[in-house]
Amino acid sequence: MALKLFNTMGRELQEFKPICEGKAGFYGCGPTVYNYAHIGNLRAYVFLDILDKTLQFLGYDVNHVMNVTDIGHLSGDSDDGEDKMLKTAKEKGQSVLDIAQFYTDAFFSDISKLNIRKPDVVCKATEHVNEMIELIKKIEANGHTYMAGGNLYYDVTTFKDYGKLAMLNLDDLKAGAGKRDVVVVDENKRNPHDFVLWFTKSKYENHALVWDSPWGKGYPGWHIECSAMSMKYLGENFDIHTGGIDHIPIHHTNEIAQSEGATGKKWVNYWLHNEFLVIAKEKNADGTESQAKMSKSSGNFLTLQKLIDEGYAPLDYRFLLLGGHYRSQITFSWPAMDGAKNSRKALNQRIAKILEKTEFAKSLEGVKNIKITQDTALSELENFTKALEDDLSTPKALSILQTTVKNQNISDEQKIALINKMDEVLSLSLLEEAKKILDAENQPKNDVQESNPEIEQLIAERAEAKKQKNYQRSDEIRDQLKAKGIILIDTPQGTTWKYE
Secondary structure (H helix, E strand, O other): OOOEEEEOOOOEEEEOOOOOOOEEEEEEOOOEOOOOOEHHHHHHHHHHHHHHHHHHHOOOEEEEEEEEEOOOOOOOOOOOOOOHHHHHHHHHOOOHHHHHHHHHHHHHHHHHHOOOOOOOEEEEHHHOHHHHHHHHHHHHHOOOEEEEOOEEEEOHHHOOOOOOOOOOOHHHHHHOOOOOOOOOOOOOOOOOOOEEEEEOOOOOOOOOOOEOOOOOOEEEOHHHHHHHHHHHHHOOOEEEEEEEHHHHHHHHHHHHHHHHHHHOOOOEEEEEEEOOEEEOOEEOOOOOEEOOEOEOOOOEOOEHHHHHHOOOOHHHHHHHHHOOOOOOOEEEOHHHHHHHHHHHHHHHHHHHHHHHOOHHHOOOOOHHHOOOOOHHHHHHHHHHHHHHHEOOOHHHHHHHHHHHHHOOOOOHHHHHHHHHHHHHHHOOOHHHHHHHHHHHHHOOHHHEOOOOHHHHHHHHHHHHHHHOOOHHHHHHHHHHHHHOOEEEEEEOOEEEEEEO
16 A cells, blocks of 8 residues: 545645655744744644654654745735734843844744654745745745835736635636725735735834845745745645645645745645644533534643643643544544543553563663564554554554554564554654553552652642742753752642652
């Protein structure tokens, strides 16, 4: 069986055929770093991680490129709204670049906790403005632009395939070109769907970050950065582009128009989009029920740290996400998190019992060297591979893992090898977590200290700092204790400690 992926361009499952045999290049829209990523945002990066690791699992040499938007952009995909980064910088009394770096670090800390592999290339928008300018020049030379009100616009009616990803009808767009949609505030546009490639004038005076350009001193529109940076690192035609479904109608549609408008050829072969994480339905005062996606703009969002503070491990959340297909909505609720936490705990305990009966109970060194040879084990590995090849079906893959763990026809050593192999993609730290369980069971009780007022005072201060979301102070206390040879152990029941 070959890898099949659901291509949004065409809305069908298609066999993955890379441009270069044995290699796979893909670009994923990264974070806009003006606030913490919420767990809905993080769903997209778990999906990217599954794609990345599945491609590697299947033997591809992967080049995963992701942007970091550290240039302020507006509150929506269109050209209206407020500048998110500038707003945050003013609120905190810091520079936009300081804000961007702080939240960039926070983002990569979050994805590390979720066992997400860092992309091969992480490119910041502020470091690639020259590439954006050069790409805009090509678009302009091909007759797709116009100047109005001091800004350079892309005229969507000059690109005959505009809207093909979102299945928009260009004739309808042309028919409405002389009209103004009530939500569009930019009267300089010839068509409501036109978008800015380069700003020299906006509603903001003294914009924080500006660059010289052929169109005047200013800054790039949001969409152009993805086109410019993906082409720099993957070429003018590459295999896969990913993002959330909310990117389809505007951001990705505009990326295609400007990219193909510049080169005159197909840009991306496969478009993959993940669905939303939504909040569990709530009863309204009138008895009706409402449900909404998680979003920063509505203030309706949770961070990974909030889950940790509530007693959940980051991998509990990863487990929850793997239980749903990336193209299906997942409903978040605390009972759902409880279910994921308990299921993962039970799975780890079963694996610990298997591990205990093997030579790897004391050390996991050498696990990767076990060859999978038993026929029943090979059959389970084949089923697992087929699940991944079926449009990255992690629910099926998880089910096969559970079957493998319980299969009495597979030897314990072969089970350990299979679990290790499957975890290359699932990334739940299965053997490591099982080993921790065994170590905890065998740990002398006096390893965990019963009482030490000074240490317990610092632990209480750290707990309060986390409650107040002062994570810098929380980390300082952990590091202070570690320097004294003291390890903190966070559990759902509270924090204990022991000497290294």
